[in-house]
Amino acid sequence: MKARVTVTLKTGVLDPQGKAIEGALGSLGVAGVDSVRQGKLFDVELATDDPAEAEATLKAMCEKLLANTVIESYRYDISG
Amino acid sequence: MNAAVIVFPGSNRERDVAAALARASGKAPAFVWHTETELPAGTDLVVLPGGFSYGDYLRCGAIAARSPAMDAVRAHAARGGLVLGICNGFQILVESGLLPGILTRNADLRFVCRQQHLKVERADTAFTRAYQPGQVIEVCIAHGEGNYFADPETVARLEGDGRVAFRYCDADGVVGGRANPNGSVNDIAGVYSEQRNVLGLMPHPENLIDAAIGGTDGAPLFAGLAQAA
Numbered sequence: 001m002k003a004r005v006t007v008t009l010k011t012g013v014l015d016p017q018g019k020a021i022e023g024a025l026g027s028l029g030v031a032g033v034d035s036v037r038q039g040k041l042f043d044v045e046l047a048t049d050d051p052a053e054a055e056a057t058l059k060a061m062c063e064k065l066l067a068n069t070v071i072e073s074y075r076y077d078i079s080g
Numbered sequence: 081m082n083a084a085v086i087v088f089p090g091s092n093r094e095r096d097v098a099a100a101l102a103r104a105s106g107k108a109p110a111f112v113w114h115t116e117t118e119l120p121a122g123t124d125l126v127v128l129p130g131g132f133s134y135g136d137y138l139r140c141g142a143i144a145a146r147s148p149a150m151d152a153v154r155a156h157a158a159r160g161g162l163v164l165g166i167c168n169g170f171q172i173l174v175e176s177g178l179l180p181g182i183l184t185r186n187a188d189l190r191f192v193c194r195q196q197h198l199k200v201e202r203a204d205t206a207f208t209r210a211y212q213p214g215q216v217i218e219v220c221i222a223h224g225e226g227n228y229f230a231d232p233e234t235v236a237r238l239e240g241d242g243r244v245a246f247r248y249c250d251a252d253g254v255v256g257g258r259a260n261p262n263g264s265v266n267d268i269a270g271v272y273s274e275q276r277n278v279l280g281l282m283p284h285p286e287n288l289i290d291a292a293i294g295g296t297d298g299a300p301l302f303a304g305l306a307q308a309a
Contacts, residue, residue, distance in 0.1 A: 065138070066138070068139055068182055071184065
């Protein structure tokens with residue numbers, strides 16, 4: 001199965017990189033941007049075909065390594 | 081004192097800290113490769129050195145924190161053994177759960193490399209016993225991700241329990257403001273574990289142990305450890 005994991009900063013956590021990107025968009029003349037938050041995206045291929053097992057594996061990998069839950073939250077989408 | 085320095089792929093300050101330890105204690109530390117599952121018998125102090133373990137991939141210290149040697153370091157800390165993490169070593173300690181919080185990108189996004197004054201918050205720990213409480217010392221910093229962050233409850237707990245080890249200050253000991261190089265909450269430069277046997281700090285005391293290369297204000301940290309262990 002394939003899955004996509006998205007890790008983003010929690011609300012309220014300062015994101016200086018997102019702020020810098022936001023500033024750069026402004027200086028490029030891209031109008032209408034209220035704010036930018038930078039995150040990470042992981043495409044994962046799993047050896048199982050069982051959705052429950054895939055979900056357990058994804059949750060474990062997010063909690064153990066992919067996200068630092070002090071400042072980050074995560075979500076995953078299984079695409080079959 | 082029997083010290084062990086854990087070496088990860090990308091560590092680069094292990095020889096500096098080994099020199100500081102040898103000078104303070106008269107005994108060279110053991111180097112332990114990150115794939116080892118045990119520390120040398122009789123290890124008193126474990127040091128996680130500075131550098132860029134695993135190229136800072138994913139998050140600084142994140143992958144090193146999950147290496148086999150860190151299980152041995154966790155067991156050592158749980159027994160009350162001393163653990164010192166400097167710079168990338170501090171990042172590894174927070175990623176491994178041995179210390180709370182996290183070190184994020186410097187607030188101004190710049191890698192900062194300069195001399196830096198610190199205030200020693202307390203002098204009754206194994207790490208700071210050779211300093212005076214409130215003493216201002218000059219060491220150096222070199223990091224891009226030293227912005228200490230924790231949720232407000234955690235910060236309040238650290239403050240309330242006296243677990244802040246060092247704060248960024250100026251030459252006169254005035255904490256914070258422009259003296260804070262990275263945006264760290266409460267100007268925190270280093271924190272202790274609950275039992276104060278684990279210390280993580282961003283600055284590099286190991287590089288200030290010789291008057292010929294910038295000063296000796298880092299030396300008492302290692303002298304204190306040599307006395308304590």
